[in-house]
Amino acid sequence: MAPRKIIIDTDPGQDDAVAILLALASPEEIEVLGITAVAGNVPLELTAKNARIVCELAGKTHIPVYAGCDRPLKRPLVTAEHVHGKTGLDGPVLPDPQMALTDGHAVEFIIDTLRKNKPGTVTLCPLGPLTNIATAFQKTPDIIDRVQEIILMGGAYFEVGNITPTAEFNIYVDPEAADIVFKSGVPTVVMPLDVTHKALVTKQRNDAFRALVTKVGQAVAEMTDFFERFDKEKYGSEGAPLHDPCVTAYLIRPELFSGRHINVQIETQSELTMGMTVADWWGVTDRPPNALFIGDIDADGFFDLLTERLARL
Numbered sequence: 001m002a003p004r005k006i007i008i009d010t011d012p013g014q015d016d017a018v019a020i021l022l023a024l025a026s027p028e029e030i031e032v033l034g035i036t037a038v039a040g041n042v043p044l045e046l047t048a049k050n051a052r053i054v055c056e057l058a059g060k061t062h063i064p065v066y067a068g069c070d071r072p073l074k075r076p077l078v079t080a081e082h083v084h085g086k087t088g089l090d091g092p093v094l095p096d097p098q099m100a101l102t103d104g105h106a107v108e109f110i111i112d113t114l115r116k117n118k119p120g121t122v123t124l125c126p127l128g129p130l131t132n133i134a135t136a137f138q139k140t141p142d143i144i145d146r147v148q149e150i151i152l153m154g155g156a157y158f159e160v161g162n163i164t165p166t167a168e169f170n171i172y173v174d175p176e177a178a179d180i181v182f183k184s185g186v187p188t189v190v191m192p193l194d195v196t197h198k199a200l201v202t203k204q205r206n207d208a209f210r211a212l213v214t215k216v217g218q219a220v221a222e223m224t225d226f227f228e229r230f231d232k233e234k235y236g237s238e239g240a241p242l243h244d245p246c247v248t249a250y251l252i253r254p255e256l257f258s259g260r261h262i263n264v265q266i267e268t269q270s271e272l273t274m275g276m277t278v279a280d281w282w283g284v285t286d287r288p289p290n291a292l293f294i295g296d297i298d299a300d301g302f303f304d305l306l307t308e309r310l311a312r313l
């Protein structure tokens with residue numbers, strides 16, 4: 001089978017970085033057409049820089065990286081330096097990127113790519129707030145039907161919130177954008193906190209990255225070490241969740257994941273529960289399913305895959 005063509009829309013972020021590295025290490029299954037940066041974990045200037053740092057770390061400097069929207073559709077930007085550090089990629093010491101951003105806006109790249117490729121052959125992989133994707137859909141609704149699938153990290157149901165008591169960060173930052181995406185009709189797979197909180201970087205798994213004895217293995221071990229300090233304090237778990245790589249792992253080994261086709265709606269009105277993913281997990285409404293909401297993961301299989309693939313870089 002030909003590799004899936006994808007656009008990674010991202011706000012790196014240490015876990016975004018690992019998701020990108022996994023995709024770049026897996027050319028049999030994944031063809032990365034481009035990386036589009038969005039404001040999220042840290043401001044746009046840094047996410048656009050971090051995306052290039054990650055491409056250079058992987059030795060894949062031919063991948064075009066575009067800068068996109070620098071703020072949510074209707075709200076001031078909320079960032080997460082308290083989780084990711086000042087740079088967004090705190091942990092390893094990595095050189096400033098030599099590769100330049102590609103000219104043009106990320107939203108235009110998304111639009112052009114979907115128009116240029118045959119309908120149903122390009123998958124969007126959002127790993128941050130959905131501002132770039134929603135802006136492209138609003139600007140040119142004709143591209144919506146051309147998207148093969150959206151596989152995104154965002155939302156939560158049983159695990160409720162990580163930035164407010166009811167909202168997951170990516171959805172909370174731009175709930176209006178998420179609302180547009182979830183109402184778009186594009187086949188959508190959601191990796192919520194319910195699954196990412198089962199993808200924990202235990203000491204043993206962190207050691208496996210370090211034991212690769214490569215630049216990439218060392219950097220990933222140091223990134224997940226950094227993450228861990230915050231998350232252990234917060235969740236008291238045995239390791240930090242590795243959110244975004246669930247998206248790219250799903251492209252390679254979908255059988256590692258299971259979930260339910262359900263209806264998911266986004267709260268955009270209530271200040272109390274803003275950005276909540278209202279997921280009809282128990283099917284208590286007759287609202288039609290609009291997403292495959294993942295609930296479980298074979299965590300050992302996931303980390304084996306990650307370690308095996310990162311070893312190639």
Ligand SMILES: [Ca+2]
Binds near residue numbers: 010015127128
């Ligand atoms: Ca992210």
